[in-house]
Amino acid sequence: MYISKSLCDRFNNAVIYYISGDEMSKISIIVASERLDKLYPAATLAVTAAVMGWESEMFFTFWGLLALRKGFIPNEVSSDYRRFEDSLRKAISSEALPNWHSLIMEGKKSGRLRIYACSATMELLNIKTEDLAEYVDGVAGAPTFLTSAKDSDITLFIS
Amino acid sequence: MKADAVVDARYKSCPGPLLALVNTVMRSKPGQVIELLATDPAAPNDVKAWASHVGHRVIKVEKENDTYHIYLEVLG
Numbered sequence: 759m760y761i762s763k764s765l766c767d768r769f770n771n772a773v774i775y776y777i778s779g780d781e782m783s784k785i786s787i788i789v790a791s792e793r794l795d796k797l798y799p800a801a802t803l804a805v806t807a808a809v810m811g812w813e814s815e816m817f818f819t820f821w822g823l824l825a826l827r828k829g830f831i832p833n834e835v836s837s838d839y840r841r842f843e844d845s846l847r848k849a850i851s852s853e854a855l856p857n858w859h860s861l862i863m864e865g866k867k868s869g870r871l872r873i874y875a876c877s878a879t880m881e882l883l884n885i886k887t888e889d890l891a892e893y894v895d896g897v898a899g900a901p902t903f904l905t906s907a908k909d910s911d912i913t914l915f916i917s
Numbered sequence: 918m919k920a921d922a923v924v925d926a927r928y929k930s931c932p933g934p935l936l937a938l939v940n941t942v943m944r945s946k947p948g949q950v951i952e953l954l955a956t957d958p959a960a961p962n963d964v965k966a967w968a969s970h971v972g973h974r975v976i977k978v979e980k981e982n983d984t985y986h987i988y989l990e991v992l993g
Contacts, residue, residue: 805936
């Protein structure tokens with residue numbers, strides 16, 4: 759993934775380099791979809807890991823980045839599973855499943871969930887830092903994320 | 918068993934019951950007992966797994982109809 763120097767410079771302050779202790783469990787999840795049926799499994803694992811005392815990080819890239827926009831509410835289900843769309847929506851409206859924002863905020867409250875936006879995708883989709891939700895910890899390029907995810911016990915790619 | 922606080926997380930799916938419990942634990946003092954009500958069949962084992970990670974103790978799990986009563990002792 760190519761990240762232009764100007765972009766790196768522009769977001770330099772926003773990028774958070776995170777190094778965890780050796781003894782702590784850690785999960786790193788790459789999210790490449792904004793669909794309900796992709797976001798919920800990813801966030802459930804990331805948030806649960808965080809409240810279990812693990813270091814937890816999510817890297818939102820490509821269509822996953824759409825989910826980090828301010829006020830985003832996941833609404834669509836992947837086309838293969840559209841027949842379950844109503845029951846998923848019902849689960850969220852009845853609070854059997856937490857809504858997207860409060861699920862993420864539960865993880866953030868633990869102080870162990872970190873959320874990164876992919877810098878290359880921001881450029882691609884013309885999404886600015888001010889467009890990102892307040893819970894985003896930083897903008898990261900592939901090298902930053904890989905460096906951080908290298909020592910994870912669990913790494914997942916969800917798309 | 919008398920609990921210091923009751924958390925009603927019935928009809929919530931994973932990770933709802935655990936998140937509800939964690940929020941109450943954060944406001945609790947060591948030695949207090951929290952009773953979690955959950956209908957999620959995974960909740961007893963999920964709470965035990967979490968508790969063993971973060972250093973609290975599941976004292977007892979009871980099932981009444983479809984509801985689990987999970988008693989957690991908050992440790993230091």
